[in-house]
Amino acid sequence: MAMMPATEAEALILQLVQPLDPLQDREQVPLPQALGRVLAAEISSHLDFPHWDNSAMDGYAVRCQDVQGATTEAPVVLTLIEEIPAGQVPQQTVHPGQAARLFTGSMLPAGADTVVMQEHTQAQSGRVHILQAPQPQAFVRQRGSYYRAGDPLLPAGGVLGGADIAVLAAAQCAQVPVYRRPRVALLSTGSELVSLETPLGPGQIVDSNQYALAALVSQAGGEPLCLGIVPDDPPQLRAAIASALTQADLVLSSGGVSGGDYDHVDTILKDLGGTLPIRAVAVKPGKPLTVATLAHTPSLYIGLPGNPVSALVCFWRFVAPALRKLSGQARGWSPAFVPATNEQPLRAGGQRETYLWGQLRAGQDGYSFRLAAGSHSSGNLINLAQTNGLAVVPIGQRQIAAAAIVRVLPLGGA
């Protein structure tokens, strides 16, 4: 079967994914719960930032003109008219020859246009000696200089991080319009699979993919619907797939997509009227990847290969971008590979783009990558644990030498 190159498969999957609707798929969440959510509408504020001219320093509000010639030898002496702690509204106007005491964050009084920091002054019984001429408007944070009321504050489609939460709080946005979490149905196919609580019989293994994929879906901001294990029995599998498609925005199955006698997923998808634009991709691990669309539902179906590493590599490489688009994110769907200095030689077959897992570390001169010790078999989930990067050996290349630069996909945020 022809294998599609990874970049082509990624582009095609992104083309097939329809993002959630900003109106129909929107919900309001209290600000403290908005971290990591995707904004469903542009936010603006009726407030200017700063809301009023205020001081950036503890010092004195002056009229710049008054203190132009000030030096340590020839200070300008001003009369203090008022003290303005932060949070208090100035009561007086600063006239020529006058100054007001203020502090970081205090409102600037009318008449004053400049702040002299207290280190450049000497206060003496109701007067202040200005020892240094300031620049005009020094240490004044001007009203509206950071943001003008009514301008766009945060764009729709942005993922909310800590800084965004700060901005929304400052703008008194208590309820935040976000996209609902995309629903991702998870099905594990395989008669050998049991749940993690079931005592293992001979030939059986735990359905680790379901737990891993549920974790990665949650980490990516989705809502996993764990539909459990389906044996390799066509009628049961057909019913499970048909039902999953009615419940979710995206259906992820694992297993049953290669060419063995018990691999039924592709046949069932075709029987259900599905179109399968992808059936194999040129990546290792992860070759037998199936992508299907069905006429009667907007849900996309992605059949991941069953091997535990293959399933996760396909998630990171193809599903995570799809989820980013589906969830309403306006940009940044594609995986962001970083260049890293390779610590040991990496070897590959050359037929498929090969992903090797290991430790990505940030150093002073950029990233470095260390291959995980042990087998890089797609069945070996053991040494995949505690890794945080997938190094890529391109098609046609059989080795990347030590000390050479390798592209690595960081796995931190899925």
Ligand SMILES: Nc1nc2c(c(=O)[nH]1)N[C@H]1C(S)=C(S)[C@@H](COP(=O)(O)OP(=O)(O)OC[C@H]3O[C@@H](n4cnc5c(N)ncnc54)[C@H](O)[C@@H]3O)O[C@H]1N2
């Ligand atoms: N003759 C060929 N055989 C295989 C080929 C091939 O091209 N020709 N491709 C191999 C590759 S590459 C992969 S990847 C796998 C993909 O297999 P399937 O997607 O059909 O998956 P299964 O056969 O159902 O299972 C494969 C393997 O993974 C284990 N598995 C399945 N589900 C889970 C789960 N939920 N949790 C943990 N482990 C799971 C399963 O027991 C098998 O060991 O096919 C190769 N074969």
Ligand code: MOO
């Ligand atoms: O693609 Mo398979 O995942 O090489 O084992």
Ligand SMILES: [Mg+2]
């Ligand atoms: Mg199989």
